[in-house]
Amino acid sequence: MTVTDTLSDWNLLTLVGADRPGIVSRVTRALYECGCNLGEASMIRLGGNFTIMLMVSSTRPDAEILDALAPVARELDLRLHLDPLSGGLHQHLMPNVQVRVTGADRAGIVADVTEILAEQGFNILELDSDVAGERERPVYIMNIQGYSDRTIEALADALVPMAARGVSVDVSPVDLLIG
Amino acid sequence: MAILDILKLPDPRLKQVSEPVESFDQALRDFIADLEETRLAGPGAVGIAAPQVGHFQRVVILDLSGRPKTPNHGRLVLINPEITHWEGFAMGREGCLSVPDYTGNVIRATQIRLKAQDADGVEHQYEMEGFEARAVQHELDHLDGLLFVDRVVSRRTDLYRRKVYK
Numbered sequence: 001m002t003v004t005d006t007l008s009d010w011n012l013l014t015l016v017g018a019d020r021p022g023i024v025s026r027v028t029r030a031l032y033e034c035g036c037n038l039g040e041a042s043m044i045r046l047g048g049n050f051t052i053m054l055m056v057s058s059t060r061p062d063a064e065i066l067d068a069l070a071p072v073a074r075e076l077d078l079r080l081h082l083d084p085l086s087g088g089l090h091q092h093l094m095p096n097v098q099v100r101v102t103g104a105d106r107a108g109i110v111a112d113v114t115e116i117l118a119e120q121g122f123n124i125l126e127l128d129s130d131v132a133g134e135r136e137r138p139v140y141i142m143n144i145q146g147y148s149d150r151t152i153e154a155l156a157d158a159l160v161p162m163a164a165r166g167v168s169v170d171v172s173p174v175d176l177l178i179g
Numbered sequence: 180m181a182i183l184d185i186l187k188l189p190d191p192r193l194k195q196v197s198e199p200v201e202s203f204d205q206a207l208r209d210f211i212a213d214l215e216e217t218r219l220a221g222p223g224a225v226g227i228a229a230p231q232v233g234h235f236q237r238v239v240i241l242d243l244s245g246r247p248k249t250p251n252h253g254r255l256v257l258i259n260p261e262i263t264h265w266e267g268f269a270m271g272r273e274g275c276l277s278v279p280d281y282t283g284n285v286i287r288a289t290q291i292r293l294k295a296q297d298a299d300g301v302e303h304q305y306e307m308e309g310f311e312a313r314a315v316q317h318e319l320d321h322l323d324g325l326l327f328v329d330r331v332v333s334r335r336t337d338l339y340r341r342k343v344y345k
Contacts, residue, residue, distance in 0.1 A: 090280055095272075175310055176282060178274045179226040179317040179327075 010085040015052040017078035019045050026072045034068035035060055039089050095125045095145035095174045103167035105131055105138035116158050122148040183217045183232035188278050194324040197235040200258045203300035211256055211298055215240055221276045226314045228321030231277050239318040243311050251311040260295035271313055273327040283331035287313045
């Protein structure tokens with residue numbers, strides 16, 4: 001994958017389908033054969049589906065990329081979008097804070113936690129969440145990494161009300177080691 | 180003194196295993212000075228290993244003196260370093276002068292005992308924990324031809340598992 005490029009070459013390919021082996025290889029082969037370069041990607045299985053968010057760079061028209069993907073999408077029953085992306089590679093922001101959240105699963109945990117973080121000017125860079133525990137007693141688990149210029153103590157204080165709502169929140173620094 | 184070129188991924192020389200230092204001479208001291216100058220010229224590295232500049236001897240510089248809140252031994256020159264004891268494990272985020280513009284999560288021992296010689300060949304023992312222990316493990320990997328990208332783990336699989344089964 002080369003660093004081409006003017007920013008306007010990049011598109012974001014969003015792709016979802018029932019999980020099965022071979023999705024990544026078929027999709028990326030089709031992209032390669034139509035002259036695309038790949039950038040940053042997030043691919044993960046969610047609830048039995050495989051999901052792909054993938055930066056795709058090409059000098060070809062979008063229609064050609066979609067045409068190249070169409071047979072694969074049809075065969076594997078994948079839904080996809082291709083949207084222009086402003087921005088390109090090498091735009092990483094490094095997280096400096098990690099927020100881990102666990103609690104008995106109920107509606108509103110994510111909204112509550114992230115609202116407090118937003119009020120603190122916290123910029124979420126990554127968020128993973130899962131529902132674990134037993135089927136009858138599900139546990140919601142969320143891990144957020146982001147950037148904030150507030151202190152760890154200030155963020156933890158702001159999140160104290162979550163404890164009263166039965167949600168445990170741990171705020172810790174992401175200590176980046178460069179060596 | 181000179182700022183040396185840093186080897187960067189995918190340079191195959193980064194996979195080379197470095198040789199023990201046998202002569203504690205002026206050439207070694209001159210090299211250490213250059214290595215330190217190179218570390219300081221880069222973006223905030225707390226450590227650097229000789230193979231990162233294409234010098235395949237077991238030499239590491241570590242300097243956590245700028246982190247007063249982190250338990251550490253200050254600036255160390257570690258020659259022929261060897262970890263003699265490991266304990267605990269934790270995930271932390273690492274980057275590397277040899278891998279620009281990328282960081283990843285790596286599991287490292289949280290407590291170590293380290294044996295190393297200094298620039299005069301005198302042997303020392305250190306007990307290290309946390310960030311300093313992580314930094315040592317990262318740098319010692321370089322001496323064995325390993326980069327942190329060889330050890331990156333998915334946060335999803337690891338952290339969650341520990342959170343649930345802790």
